[in-house]
Amino acid sequence: MDFEFDHGYYRIAKVYEGGAWDTDTRSVLRSLDKKEREQCRYMFKVNGTPVDTSNSPWAAFEALAGKTVTLTVGATPNPDKAINVVVKLLDSERNLRYRHWVETNRQYVEKKSQGRVGYIYVPDTKEWGESELLRQFYGQVNK
Numbered sequence: 001m002d003f004e005f006d007h008g009y010y011r012i013a014k015v016y017e018g019g020a021w022d023t024d025t026r027s028v029l030r031s032l033d034k035k036e037r038e039q040c041r042y043m044f045k046v047n048g049t050p051v052d053t054s055n056s057p058w059a060a061f062e063a064l065a066g067k068t069v070t071l072t073v074g075a076t077p078n079p080d081k082a083i084n085v086v087v088k089l090l091d092s093e094r095n096l097r098y099r100h101w102v103e104t105n106r107q108y109v110e111k112k113s114q115g116r117v118g119y120i121y122v123p124d125t126k127e128w129g130e131s132e133l134l135r136q137f138y139g140q141v142n143k
Helices: 034-039 057-061 094-112 127-140
Strands: 002-006 009-014 042-046 068-074 083-088
Touching (some): 034 083, 042 057
Antiparallel strands (some): 002 009, 009 042, 042 068, 068 083
16 A cells, blocks of 8 residues: 555555455455455554554554554544555555556556457566466466
8 A cells, every 4th residue: 555644644645456356465445345455544543542643554564564553444534434444454555556557557558459468577587487477477468
């Protein structure tokens, strides 16, 4: 996620997602139902501790990687209308942000070519590159 400072609180400015077939890397908000996700605009507390806006928003998550946490969030910058949601944090957003970048490129190519051209990003010719080729191939094979 990316955050921005707004009305005295951190607002969730962007949520990263990969492709539909990227089941191993999902946004932490994906586990929430639609109504709960709609409430996830402003972040007020992490595990009951108010988010200190004099620090980076990431400071609230220090030492919590991979753990289940309770976020106090709201659709508006009004903590009185906030709800609590429980999510399991990722160890790192690196793969999620990478998959989002690949999916954004794939959607761009699909739109510009009217669905005629496929897009597969192969980062290298080693094991990871082979894995990425196979992971993306069948979604693009008909183009």
